[in-house]
Structures are given as structure tokens and as C-alpha cells.
């Protein structure tokens with residue numbers, strides 16, 4: 001079995017509204033997976049808790065204040081077949097409580113609220129496809 005030297009932990013969040021939609025973000029064209037739609041988030045920094053990383057990334061990328069206490073785990077994905085010496089461990093949280101109005105703050109990125117049908121049709125990085133499948137049952141609408 002291949003051994004990896006580094007595990008890069010990435011946190012991402014499915015921000016769920018009361019109309020049964022989730023907020024997706026399009027990666028800037030110049031980045032890896034450019035133009036694809038993913039759950040907002042990013043790499044956990046040294047010494048940072050996972051929840052703190054979620055709160056920081058969502059503030060930086062979308063200008064939203066996520067309630068850390070309201071975060072709940074949905075699922076994870078791992079690119080264990082990658083041939084490089086690094087692997088991504090992507091932890092997907094859910095959030096139903098936040099403050100502010102979302103905007104795409106990163107140059108070249110875009111955001112979109114999507115329902116279950118639209119989510120299933122978005123082009124995504126490979127790791128996100130099983131994550132999106134786990135989010136679809138949460139998009140029933142009007143739950144709290």
C-alpha cells in the first residue's frame with residue numbers, strides 16, 4: 001500500500017437556507033479545479049481548530065458570520081488514490097445559522113444558491129461528487 005507523507009485537512013461547509021437551497025462557490029479560473037463548483041472552505045492552518053477554520057474561511061470568502069456552535073458534521077472525502085505525496089482529507093460540515101449576506105469576495109469566484117436538482121447538475125471536483133450526494137437529502141426546504 002502506498003504511503004503518504006502529508007495529509008492536508010480542508011474544511012468545507014454546506015450552508016443551508018430555509019428554502020431548501022445550499023450555497024455553492026465557483027473556483028477562480030486560475031486555481032486548481034478552476035471554474036468548478038465546490039462547497040466554500042479551505043485549508044486548516046497550523047494550530048487552528050476545525051470550527052475556527054470554517055468560520056475564518058467563510059468570513060474571508062463570503063463575508064458571512066457562521067455560528068460555530070451550529071456547525072454539524074455531514075461527511076468526509078479523501079483522495080487516497082492521488083499519486084502525489086500529499087492527500088486531501090476534506091471534512092464537510094453543515095450550517096443553518098449565519099449572519100450577513102453572502103458575496104463572492106475572492107477575485108474571479110462566483111456564488112450561487114442551488115436546490116437539489118441544480119446541485120446534482122453542477123460541474124464539481126471529483127471529491128465533491130459524493131459530498132453533494134450526502135447534502136441532497138438535507139435540501140428538503142423549511143426545516144430547522
Ligand SMILES: Nc1nc2c([nH]c(=O)n2[C@@H]2O[C@H](COP(=O)(O)OP(=O)(O)OP(=O)(O)O)[C@@H](O)[C@H]2O)c(=O)[nH]1
Nearest residue numbers: 010011012032033038039040041042043088125127128
Ligand atoms: N474549499 C474546498 N476545497 C475543495 C473542495 N473540493 C476539493 O477537492 N477541494 C480542494 O481542496 C483544496 C482547498 O484549497 P483552497 O484553495 O480552497 O484553500 P485555501 O482557501 O486555504 O486556499 P489558498 O491556497 O488560496 O489560501 C483545493 O485543492 C481544492 O481544489 C471543496 O468542496 N471545497
